[in-house]
Amino acid sequence: MLEEPFSRGDSFFHRANPGMKIISAAALTLVVALSRDFVPVFAGLFVSLLLLVFARLDSRMVFRRMLAVNGFIAFLWLTLPLTYGGDVLMSVGPLALSGGGVRLAALITLKSNAIFLFFIVLVATSTVAELGHGLEALQMPPKLCFLMLFTYRYLFVISSEYHRLARAAVIRCFNPGTNRHTYRTYAHLFAMTLVKSWNRSQRVRDAMLLRGFNGRFYPMREQTITGLDRVFFAGMLVTVIIIALMEFI
Amino acid sequence: MHISEGVLSASVLAGGGALTVIGTIIGLKRVSYDRIMSVAILSSAFFVASLVHLPVGPGSVHLLLNGLMGLILGWACFPALLAALFLQAVFFQFGGIIVLGVNTFNMAAPALLCSCFLRPWLFAPGFKGAAAAYVGGFFSVLLSSLCVAFCLALTDEGFIKTAGILVATHFPIMIIEGFVTMFIVSFLTRVQPDIFQMAKPR
16 A cells, blocks of 8 residues: 555656755746646646656556545535636526636646646655655755654554554454444554554664664665756756746746 | 645745744754654654544545644644655655645644643543543644635635535544544553653653
8 A cells, every 4th residue: 555656667757866856846836836827837737747758657557646636626626616706607507607716626627737747757756765865965954854764664564553453353343333432443443553653663762772873864875966967957947937937928 | 634736825835834844843853863763653653544544424534633643742743744744745646845834734733732732631530631632633623624724715715615615524524533532542541651751842
């Protein structure tokens, strides 16, 4: 269940410097997220699709993730056209579709999907470990990067711990329903997971201090910035500026 | 409860981001390297909680447990939630980079507020302690959904009704979160009470 399917692959984006990729993704996201016009958003979507082609990711996986991400968007489509007010596009009985609402929902859909693709191509193509070190290289607080790397490290341990307890409950004929017993059982399963994780964290801390841990992880592979990275970064910045200018034309 | 990227206006994004930066700095200051592993493990437990689906009638909801995070971690819930939400973005592409600040604030600020007001009652025996935990779980989700609604309403007045529907749909989650938080807190105070020592500054 917990996988990073996009981080495996062999394309330019998988080899590029994570720090540079994060900044490019943030800049592209910002410029697309803030535009109020369809033209720059379409340009952003075009760039994101272009990047997606070059990243050579598993298209079925991308599509499945895209469906999941559009849940909030679907909620907006269900509510915005009916509640936005303003000019009426079409009315069916008591329901009136508002033109402004449809426009806003369409704009948000395009923006969100373009940004989702930027994220997949530029951020999800690195493993979390690489991202953590990349963020550290971008002068983020080392404690925060450490926290993130450790959260990542324990995600798998805790999720398997929880699933082990949940399996044990199922074997003992636990049949979840909408009742107090179900919620109490889930709460106790989760609380037991917390207790086990807590005790494990104490042991890990002791073990790490014993081995002379000083608050820093040393990556096996230093992240370098190559000439190609610089060219790519410059290209992305130019793209960002062009999209930003489109807003005003 | 994540707001997608591309929905909010610049001022809301900047405001939420700035508040999250402040909260995270204070939170990180309060956590020594000695305790950071415990924070990280709770932060990943929070991530796992969001994958746990509880049945409600024919459908299901997933846990948020930000109230519990606040009660256990205090200010440290800011960096912990930031890390967890960042990982959710990387794993599932929920939320994004720019909206991360707003999303973290919407989850962490209510949790912190509940923890400030409710911690003194948490260890009271019997009804009082249970009620405090229930209120913590209930109100942190309520306030979080109100924060989300507020962000939407500030972005565009046309969002107001949508935001209202969003808060209303979260009511069943609030009730369930209240119960689950109550059971978890009562379990933890009996089994591992020292877990609640995390929030105290050294």
